[in-house]
């Protein structure tokens with residue numbers, strides 16, 4: 001088991017966003033959480049990526065209880081083992097595409113040249129080699145999305161959390177990237193959680209949930 005959410009609840013003020021959520025991701029598993037806009041998918045993605053603390057409940061990550069960990073320990077776990085693909089990409093505007101992508105490796109202490117070599121294959125597979133030296137403001141939404149995917153994968157994480165990762169891609173590119181993620185998960189004994197509003201992800205999922213009215217149901 002890579003991650004297990006046990007009885008997770010999340011409230012904002014008096015508003016219940018998530019109630020009694022149980023979700024698990026095993027090695028080589030592609031898990032999809034579908035739900036309408038505003039239902040709480042990003043909240044659930046951020047909790048699963050250890051970016052947001054739940055109001056109550058327990059999270060197990062590769063056999064460790066996360067709730068007891070200090071912030072610094074959670075950050076280290078995240079840096080090493082979790083690749084997060086944000087809905088809005090969040091590339092740093094003052095770094096080139098390539099420098100954005102290798103940033104996690106640099107933070108982990110890799111030398112620049114080694115990190116660039118490591119990233120090169122991925123950048124080519126994702127079709128963004130030709131824009132590697134441009135800045136985020138100089139590239140398209142789809143290219144930013146692919147750069148964010150590369151940044152999440154470059155450190156070979158055990159768990160990928162992808163919050164609506166295909167929203168800016170044409171159908172052909174989306175299929176290519178879905179296959180790339182599927183193969184990554186298979187080859188690296190990793191797991192992925194994808195949140196989405198659409199039905200395309202049925203092509204890769206082996207476990208599906210529906211998030212509706214604060215609760216998560218297995219489909």
Ligand SMILES: Nc1ncnc2c1ncn2[C@@H]1O[C@H](COP(=O)(O)OP(=O)(O)OP(=O)(O)O)[C@@H](O)[C@H]1O
Pocket residue numbers: 012017035036037038039040041042043044087197
């Ligand atoms: N920072 C915030 N402060 C207050 N309320 C928030 C905040 N972020 C989200 N919300 C609210 O929490 C609920 C869940 O939001 P969330 O972003 O998790 O939904 P979502 O399913 O990802 O939506 P979408 O598909 O539109 O991105 C919504 O009602 C939203 O308005």
